[in-house]
Amino acid sequence: MQNLQEDLIKLLKNEENLVVDGHLNKNKIIELALKVEPKLIRLLLSTDTFKKHFFQKVDEVLIFDKIKFQRFVNNKSFLPDSYTVFKNKIGLVVNDDYLDNYITGSKDVVLAFPHKDCILEGGQTKEDQKRNEVFWNETLAPDNVDRLLSPKVFTNFKKYDKDGEHKVEVITPNDNLILKGNNLLCLASLLKTHRGKIKLIYIDPPFNTNNDSFKYNDSFNHSTWLTFMSNRLSIAKELMKDDGLIFIHLDQIEEAYMKILCDEIFNRENYVNTIAVKSSTPSGTKTAHRDKTIIKQKDFILVYRKSSSASFIPQYKRKEKWDTHFNYYLNKKDNTVISLLEKLKADKILEAEQSLKDFDIDNKKHREFYLKEANRICQTQSHKNEELKNQSRKLKDKVLVINENLENETMFYNGRQLTPLSKSIHEVIYNGKIDNDFGMLLCDFWDDIDFQNTQNEGGVSFTNGKKPEELLYRIINMATTKNEIVLDFFVGSGTTASVAHKMNRRYIGIEQMDYIEELPFLRLQKVINGENGGISKSLNWNGGGSFVYAELLQYNQKYIEQIQEAKTKERLVEIWQEMKYKAFLSYQFDAEVFDTRIDAFKTATIEYMQKYLNEILDKNQLYVNLSEIEDETFEISDEVKALNKSFYNTKF
Numbered sequence: 001m002q003n004l005q006e007d008l009i010k011l012l013k014n015e016e017n018l019v020v021d022g023h024l025n026k027n028k029i030i031e032l033a034l035k036v037e038p039k040l041i042r043l044l045l046s047t048d049t050f051k052k053h054f055f056q057k058v059d060e061v062l063i064f065d066k067i068k069f070q071r072f073v074n075n076k077s078f079l080p081d082s083y084t085v086f087k088n089k090i091g092l093v094v095n096d097d098y099l100d101n102y103i104t105g106s107k108d109v110v111l112a113f114p115h116k117d118c119i120l121e122g123g124q125t126k127e128d129q130k131r132n133e134v135f136w137n138e139t140l141a142p143d144n145v146d147r148l149l150s151p152k153v154f155t156n157f158k159k160y161d162k163d164g165e166h167k168v169e170v171i172t173p174n175d176n177l178i179l180k181g182n183n184l185l186c187l188a189s190l191l192k193t194h195r196g197k198i199k200l201i202y203i204d205p206p207f208n209t210n211n212d213s214f215k216y217n218d219s220f221n222h223s224t225w226l227t228f229m230s231n232r233l234s235i236a237k238e239l240m241k242d243d244g245l246i247f248i249h250l251d252q253i254e255e256a257y258m259k260i261l262c263d264e265i266f267n268r269e270n271y272v273n274t275i276a277v278k279s280s281t282p283s284g285t286k287t288a289h290r291d292k293t294i295i296k297q298k299d300f301i302l303v304y305r306k307s308s309s310a311s312f313i314p315q316y317k318r319k320e321k322w323d324t325h326f327n328y329y330l331n332k333k334d335n336t337v338i339s340l341l342e343k344l345k346a347d348k349i350l351e352a353e354q355s356l357k358d359f360d361i362d363n364k365k366h367r368e369f370y371l372k373e374a375n376r377i378c379q380t381q382s383h384k385n386e387e388l389k390n391q392s393r394k395l396k397d398k399v400l401v402i403n404e405n406l407e408n409e410t411m412f413y414n415g416r417q418l419t420p421l422s423k424s425i426h427e428v429i430y431n432g433k434i435d436n437d438f439g440m441l442l443c444d445f446w447d448d449i450d451f452q453n454t455q456n457e458g459g460v461s462f463t464n465g466k467k468p469e470e471l472l473y474r475i476i477n478m479a480t481t482k483n484e485i486v487l488d489f490f491v492g493s494g495t496t497a498s499v500a501h502k503m504n505r506r507y508i509g510i511e512q513m514d515y516i517e518e519l520p521f522l523r524l525q526k527v528i529n530g531e532n533g534g535i536s537k538s539l540n541w542n543g544g545g546s547f548v549y550a551e552l553l554q555y556n557q558k559y560i561e562q563i564q565e566a567k568t569k570e571r572l573v574e575i576w577q578e579m580k581y582k583a584f585l586s587y588q589f590d591a592e593v594f595d596t597r598i599d600a601f602k603t604a605t606i607e608y609m610q611k612y613l614n615e616i617l618d619k620n621q622l623y624v625n626l627s628e629i630e631d632e633t634f635e636i637s638d639e640v641k642a643l644n645k646s647f648y649n650t651k652f
Contacts, residue, residue, distance in 0.1 A: 004049065004053065004072075005072075007047070007049060007050075008050065008072075008073075009024060011043060011044075011046075011047065011050070012024055012029060012043070015039075015043070018032075026073050026074070029073055030070050030073055030074065033064075033066050033069050033070055033073070034066055034070065036064060036066060041064055044064075044069075045062070053068075054068060054069045054072075090111070090112070090113040090114075090222055090223055090226070090257070091111070091112060092109050092110070092111060092112075092260065093109070093110055093111075093112040110260075110264045111226070111257065111260040111261050111263075111264060113222070113223040113226050113227070114223045114227075115139045115223060115224070115227045116223075116226070116227060116230065117141075118139050118140055118141050118227065119139075119140045119145050119148060119149075119184075119231055120138075120139055120140075120224060120227040120228045120231060138614075138615065138619055139224075139227070140619060144619075144620075145620065146620055147620045147621075147625050147627075148185070148188075148619060148620045148622075149184075149185070149188040149235075150188070150625045150626065150627060151188070151189045151191075151192045151625070151626040151627075151648065152181070152185055152186075152188075152189045152552050152553065152623045152624060152625060152626060153552070153553040153623070153624040153625070153626055153628075153629050153634075153636065153640070153644055154179070154189075154550040154551065154552060154553065154640075154643070154644055154647060155550065155551055155552075155553040155636075155640050156549070156550060156551045157548065157549070157550045157640075157643050158548070158549045158550075159175075159546060159547070159548050159549075160524070160525055160528060160546060160547055160548075160549070161528060161544075161545070161546035162528055162529060162543060162544065168548060168643060170643075170646045171548065171643065171646045171647045171650050172650065173650055173651060173652050174506065175506075175546070175547070175548045176497070176500075176501065176506055176507050176508070176545070176546065176547040176548065177507070177508045177509070177547065177548055177549075177550070178491070178497065178508075178509045178510075178511075178520060178521065178524065178547055178548070178549045178550075179508065179509070179510045179511075179549075179550055179551070179552070180510075180511060180512065180549070180550070180551040180552065181510070181512060181551055181552030181554075181623065182512055182552065182557070182622065182623070183232060183489040183490065183510045183511075183512060184231055184232055184235070185552060185622070185623055186489065186510045186552065187232060187235040187236060187239065187489055187510070188235055189552075189626075190239060190508070191235065191238055191239065192626075192648055193647065193648060193650065193652050194239050194485070194487075194508070194652050195238055195239060196238075196239070196240070196241055196242070197239065197241060197485055197652050198236075198239045198240050198241060198244055198485050198486075198487045198508075199240075199241050199243070199244050199245070199479065199480050199484035199485055199486070200244065200245055200246075200247070200475070200476060200479040200480050200484070200485075200486045200487070201236055201239075201240065201244070201245070201246040201247070201486075201487045201488070201489075202246075202247045202249070202472065202475055202476075202486065202487075202488050202496050203246075203247075203248055203249065203488060203489060203490045204249040204467060204488075204490055204492060205229060205248070205249075205250070205490050206225075206490075222254070222257060225254060226254075226257055226258075226261055229258065229261065230261055230265070232489065233246075233261070233262065233265050233266075234265055236487070236489070237265060237266060237306065239487065240306040241306065242306055242307045242309050242310075243305070243306065243307065243309040243310045243311065244305070244306040244310065245272075245303065245304070245305050245306070245310050245312075245479045246266070246303070246304050246305075246306075247275075247301050247302070247303055247475050247479070248262070248301065248302040248303075248304075249299060249300075249301050249467070250299065250300050250301075250302065251296070251299050251300065252296070252300070255274070255300045255302070258302060259271075259274070259302060262302060262304050266304040266305070266306070269308075270304050270305045270306065270307065270308070271302075271303075271304055272303040272304060272305055272310075273303050273444045274300050274301065274302055274303070274444065275300065275301040275303060275444050275445070275446060276298045276299075276300060276444060276445050276446070277298060277299045277300070277301060277446045277447075277449070277451075277471070278297060278298055278445075278446065278447040278449075278451075279297070279298055279299045279451045280296070280297055280298075280451060280452070281297070281452065282295045282297060301475075312478050312479065313477060313478050313479075314426075314441060314442075314478070315441075315442040315474055315477065315478045316426035316427065316428050316439030316440060316441055316442055317428055317429070317439060317440060317442045317446075317448045318361075318428040318429075318430040318437050318438065318439055318440075318448070319361060319437075319438045319439065319440055320361075321360075321361060322356065322357070322359045322360070322361050322438075323379075323424075323438075324356045324357065325379040326340065326377050326378065326379045326421055326424075327339065327340045327341065327356060327379065328340055328377070328378040328379065328380065328413070328418065329342070329343040329373070329376055329377060329378070330375075330376045330377075330378050330399065330411075330418070330420070331376075332375075332376065334398075335398050335399040335401060336397055336398060336399070337378075337397065337399060337413050337418070340356065340377060341355065341356050344356075344359065344369075347369070349365065349366060349369050361437075361438055367437075370421060370438065371425070371436075371437070373421075374420065374421040374422040374425050375420050375421075375422045376420065377420065377421040378411075378413075378418045378419060378420050378421065379418075379419055379421075380413060380414075380416035380417065380418055380419070381416060381417050381419060382416060382417070383412070383416065383417040388400065388402065388410075388412055389412065389415040389416070390415070391412070392412030392413060392414060392415055392416075393414060393415045396414075399411050399412065399413050399418060400412040400413070421438070424438055424439060424440075425437065425438060425439065426439035427439075427477075429448065429449065429470050429473070429474065430448070432450065432470070432538075433537070433538050434473065434535060434538035434539070435538070442474075446471075446474075449468050449470045449471050449474070450468060450470070451467075451468055451471075454466050454467070454468045454469075457469055457495070457533050457534045466492070466493050466495065467495050468495075468534075469495060469498065469499050469533075469534030469535045470534075470535060472495050472496050472499040472500075473499050473503065473535050476496075476499060476500055476503055476505060477503070480505055482503075482504045482505065483504065483505065483506060484505055484506065485505070485506045485507065485508065485652070486500040486505050486506070486507045486508075487507070487508045487509075487510075488507070488508075488509050488510070489508075489509075489510040490510075490511070491509035491510055491511040491520050492511065492519070492520070493519045493520060493523065494509065494519055494520025494521075494523040494524060496509065497509040497520055497523075497524060497547075498520075498523055498524060498527050498534070499534070499535065501524060501527050501528075501545055501547070502527060502534075502535060502536060502539050502541045503539070521549065524547055527541075527543070527545075528543055528544065528545055528546065528547075529543050530542050530543030530544075531543075550643075550647075552623040553623055553624040553634070553636070553640075554622070554623055554624075555583075555584065555621050555622065555623060555624050555634070556583055556584055556617045556618060556619070556621045556622045556623075557622040557623055559575060559578075559579055559583050559613075559617060560614060560617065560622070562575050563575055563610050563613050563614055564610065566606070566610065567606075568606070569602055569606055569609060572606065572609045572610065572613060573598070573602065575613065576598075576613060579613070579617070580595070583617060583618075583621075584617070584618040584620075584621035585616050585617065585618060586615075586616050586617070586618050587618075589616045594616075624636070626644065626648065629641055629644060
């Protein structure tokens with residue numbers, strides 16, 4: 001079969017209409033085959049081997065077996081390039097046909113984009129500014145990926161608690177983890193320890209705008225971003241419990257693409273909703289172009305579940321004003337009812353000339369009254385049980401009590417069900433505090449969380465993209481209970497990990513940037529020491545707990561970082577001199593030939609030299625694989641070996 005594939009490639013590669021960027025486009029070949037394109041048929045018939053293999057004779061007539069041909073070309077070993085469907089298009093596809101002119105209800109619709117079937121290996125480095133990140137990428141076709149996603153060796157283990165930094169002796173199931181390294185590879189490594197264990201994933205990935213730091217040198221910007229996310233989300237799904245949930249925080253730039261991608265990864269049936277979050281106010285420079293655009297005021301959070309077994313703890317927001325349907329006051333002693341307004345005036349809560357509309361939930365005196373009397377303040381509503389309704393009418397001014405258990409009390413008054421305010425008192429977030437108050441069910445529009453004053457929350461400064469602790473509190477509260485595991489693999493400033501820590505959840509945070517030691521790392525130490533910002537006061541947080549820090553053990557990755565940091569050509573040549581003896585280079589690269597041409601290489605621009613040296617490194621060897629931990633080449637200490645054994649054998 002291998003010879004047949006090679007012969008077919010040789011035959012077709014001379015056809016210009018089948019070649020894109022110097023490579024055969026398998027999908028174009030299939031397209032022509034399904035159309036029984038005469039020119040393609042003549043080519044195949046020109047060779048006895050293909051005539052025999054892809055045609056059959058029926059009554060002396062040769063019939064092209066296009067299904068057999070399609071299966072042959074679709075084989076992953078045939079042209080395992082990075083082209084999925086069509087090279088330059090992103091769109092909805094059914095059986096390789098784009099839905100340009102119609103919409104279908106078929107469940108087979110997927111989002112297709114270039115490089116979808118490949119691994120996008122991305123890296124980041126820290127520049128002078130905290131959020132000025134440089135990304136590089138290389139799209140790896142399936143046949144170039146072998147050990148890239150194998151479990152990796154971790155190193156530089158440290159444990160932090162109230163007494164500071166400690167040497168790690170053993171990893172336990174209760175340890176919180178902060179991991180530094182490429183998040184794709186960290187996630188793949190966690191499959192060995194946490195597959196099916198994560199209850200909640202919250203991620204706030206790069207939004208892929210001109211204003212953030214996700215800047216790939218790639219002509220398919222949207223496609224590259226989608227590939228970047230697709231690889232990571234596919235692994236993330238495997239880490240989730242059956243009743244697990246994932247929240248993906250985005251803005252409008254990629255939200256639509258991400259929705260379709262997640263429909264495919266998590267299944268459309270497991271889409272829960274898209275939450276719109278009010279994240280800014282239209283003021284100042286934001287309104288400068290109001291005559292040319294509609295000002296952005298919201299973010300989106302896509303919510304998916306692993307399976308139908310997932311459930312939520314309902315969340316509530318505080319009522320903005322008094323609900324005048326609550327207009328009765330119940331006297332429990334004799335089961336009689338009076339007007340709430342009458343009671344408020346009798347107790348001098350309201351003045352004689354005032355009405356229920358003047359009952360102000362922001363007034364301290366009024367608030368104290370309705371919270372204290374929540375079991376007696378009531379509203380009425382209709383009920384289907386005619387017998388109970390008739391019984392209550394016969395009692396006239398008295399209340400019919402069906403069940404004395406206050407938690408499940410059913411009361412009727414004049415033929416209508418009487419419902420106490422206490423059933424509308426819920427935990428709410430209000431003015432930066434978490435409290436029990438008059439709440440209304442929170443649905444898919446969240447406009448009650450302050451995004452404007454979070455820059456210094458947690459005792460660390462992070463001006464761009466920092467999410468409020470209140471937001472993460474709400475998400476963690478609705479999706480998890482104590483001791484369940486929360487994962488954030490774009491941990492950034494550490495909001496997710498910090499809030500999870502204060503809420504007694506276990507957590508894993510992953511970050512590749514060097515600022516991990518300045519932001520989530522430092523922030524969590526402050527949390528442990530009793531930092532009182534964000535939601536700390538509402539939770540009566542006084543500190544405590546611990547986390548374990550570890551890093552992926554670099555190999556080729558260290559050369560990539562050196563290359564990116566190099567400021568001169570001389571430094572790049574020095575790096576090459578070490579790379580040729582110690583680095584893992586691509587099997588297609590000939591170091592001896594390159595050395596004979598080193599003088600010509602030095603005449604190139606620094607940018608080209610950096611790009612070239614990056615490309616010749618074997619991306620399967622960025623970090624040390626766990627399977628090679630005993631290899632003396634990597635000089636791994638007995639202590640690190642023991643901690644990796646502890647980590648990978650721990651039953652999380």
